[in-house]
Each structure stands twice: as structure tokens, then as C-alpha cells.
Amino acid sequence: MRESRNGFFFWRSANFYGALSSASGSEWHNLPICTVPKVAAMPTRNVVLTERQAHLVDSxxxxxxxxxxxxxxxxxxxxxxxxxxxxxxxxETLRDAAHAGIADADAGRLKSFSSSEALAEYLDAITEDVLTPASAAKRSQ
Known part of the structure; x- marks a missing residue:
């Protein structure tokens, strides 16, 4: 026989229960059985690992x-x-930058350099312009 009390299920045998209750007068032998809600099973996969990968998983x-x-x-x-x-x-960031660069070139906002050295000097100058205010701000904090 199965009873439910406060969300727990108790199993009781009529003969066993009668014998014990007459001896002790209690229901101490009725053990609660908790029920676990059913959860959808997760899909399983078989995978093949190298020895190195298996060792890593084990460790x-x-x-x-x-x-x-x-x-x-x-x-x-x-x-x-x-x-x-x-x-x-x-x-996405690179695509946005490429679109911005193409738009600038189409609008005529571009610079031409006669050599790779001239380009390097220009890049060094703008790098210094960008980093100098940032370095000064860090030092003042």
C-alpha cells in the first residue's frame, strides 16, 4: 500500500505494519521515498579521443x-x-573598419606616400600623438 504525505511517498505492508504497530505502536518502519521530477535526457555522443586527450580528461x-x-x-x-x-x-569590427576606409577613399579622404619609409614615419608620428596624451593622463593619476 502506498500513501503520500507532504510530497513523500510511504510504502506499507499490511501484514508487516500490523505486526510492528502492535508491538511498538509507531510507524517507524515507513521509510520516505523521495520522487525526483523527470528531466529530459540529454543527447549523448560517442567521441574518439587521442591518448593525449584521454589523459588530459582523466587528469x-x-x-x-x-x-x-x-x-x-x-x-x-x-x-x-x-x-x-x-x-x-x-x-564584424574589421568589416566595419574596411567599410569606413572605403567610404573615406571614395570621399577623397586619403593620403599617398612615396615610399614605405614615408609611410612608417607618418605612422610613427600619429602613434606618438595618440600615445603621448594617454601617457600624460596615466602619469597625472
Whole structure:
């Protein structure tokens, strides 16, 4: 026989319960059985690892940092996912810079240099102009 009290289920045998309750007058033998809500099963994959990768997974689990190999692989996938997002953001930034440069060139806002040395001198000068105020601001703080 199964009863539910406060979210717990109790199993009771009529014969066993009758014998014990007559001896002690209590329900001490009715052990609670907690029910766990059903969770959708996660998809599983079989993966082939090199010896080096298997050793790394084992050492991370043995160190206590992860409880099992699945946790190690999920952490690795999170890193790849983060790397993909960062790469996408960098690519978008480069595309925006390329569009801005093309727009400047189309509008006639460009500089021509007679040699690579002239270009290097120009870049050094603008680098110094940008870094000098930033260095002065750091020193004043």
C-alpha cells in the first residue's frame, strides 16, 4: 500500500505494519521515498579521443576540478562557443573598419606616400600623438 504525505511517498505492508504497530505502536518502519521530477535526457555522443586527450580528461577528473568526462567536454565546448562569438565580433569590427576606409577613399579622404619609409614615419608620428596624451593622463593619476 502506498500513501503520500507532504510530497513523500510511504510504502506499507499490511501484514508487516500490523505486526510492528502492535508491538511498538509507531510507524517507524515507513521509510520516505523521495520522487525526483523527470528531466529530459540529454543527447549523448560517442567521441574518439587521442591518448593525449584521454589523459588530459582523466587528469582533470582525477584532480577534482570536474566530476566526470562529460563535464570536461562541456567546458571545452563552452570555450569553443565563446571563441566563435569573439571571432565573429572581431570579423564584424574589421568589416566595419574596411567599410569606413572605403567610404573615406571614395570621399577623397586619403593620403599617398612615396615610399614605405614615408609611410612608417607618418605612422610613427600619429602613434606618438595618440600615445603621448594617454601617457600624460596615466602619469597625472
Amino acid at each position: 582533470l577528473v582525477n584532480s577534482g576540478r570536474f566530476q566526470n568526462a562529460s563535464e570536461v567536454l562541456r567546458a571545452g565546448l563552452r570555450l569553443i562557443e565563446r571563441e566563435e562569438v569573439e571571432m565573429h565580433e572581431k570579423l
